[in-house]
């Protein structure tokens with residue numbers, strides 16, 4: 498705006514009477530205001546458009562455009578809408594004053610006027626205007642600061658997300674270094690579980706938790722002897738009992754990491770089955786976390802569709818038949834339906850196994 502700390506403010510005076518203009522201008526200049534006189538509404542609009550003042554004193558009755566119309570035009574433009582307008586007029590009916598305020602005036606001085614009254618009203622309106630400008634300036638400044646803070650918070654948030662993701666990938670890789678036959682298993686289970694959760698309409702944050710949980714759902718296998726994991730042939734009962742510990746061990750490893758998602762529960766429950774025949778707890782139905790019910794189906798489908806040390810890949814069709822057979826008994830029926838739909842209607846494909 499045009500006003501600064503060193504001047505008292507700039508004022509445009511509009512009056513068709515040169516004498517009035519002269520008296521008002523002299524009075525205001527003496528008080529330190531910068532004054533620009535205009536002899537008509539049209540001239541005033543032009544002068545104001547070139548350089549907007551801090552205040553306008555406006556006569557009502559003028560040849561050509563009257564004060565009401567001049568004021569309405571000023572209030573119709575965003576560049577001039579905020580400039581305070583004080584009417585100075587010999588029209589003294591209440592009706593005239595109401596019309597002036599309706600046109601957008603902030604004050605009304607009657608002619609003949611007292612110099613002290615005009616000066617007091619001008620001073621008050623300019624003070625108000627100046628305070629509003631300061632307030633707007635402050636708000637704009639604070640808004641800009643806040644925006645910067647938000648941006649840097651958002652940056653560190655995405656940096657932490659990246660670090661979390663990379664850490665989880667590193668953990669997943671650690672397991673797979675020892676266990677090449679399930680190389681890629683966790684990644685593919687995670688991908689399938691994520692696609693299923695999205696198809697089920699789970700919200701983005703929850704899907705993200707499931708995606709990361711899926712990537713390390715077999716982390717407990719780190720405690721199993723590598724020979725058991727990688728040797729061909731059927732497992733003995735004792736070996737299978739040992740393998741079954743991996744969900745609990747995995748959940749223990751993760752238990753103290755403060756994930757914003759129930760990752761430890763996902764890992765603990767990913768071999769539980771609806772009818773209680775799963776392990777390690779034999780939990781049933783809705784006791785099992787939805788994320789774990791999704792992982793269970795993704796895990797079975799991926800495992801059957803891929804090659805294993807003790808058998809070749811069974812294939813996706815057989816895998817889908819298998820979950821269909823267990824639908825409602827072993828596996829969550831909604832989750833099974835979503836999985837079938839993904840493969841059969843949506844053309845979902847598991848990425849190729851790496852090296853096996």
Ligand SMILES: [Fe+2]
Pocket residue numbers: 714715743767768796
């Ligand atoms: Fe597992």
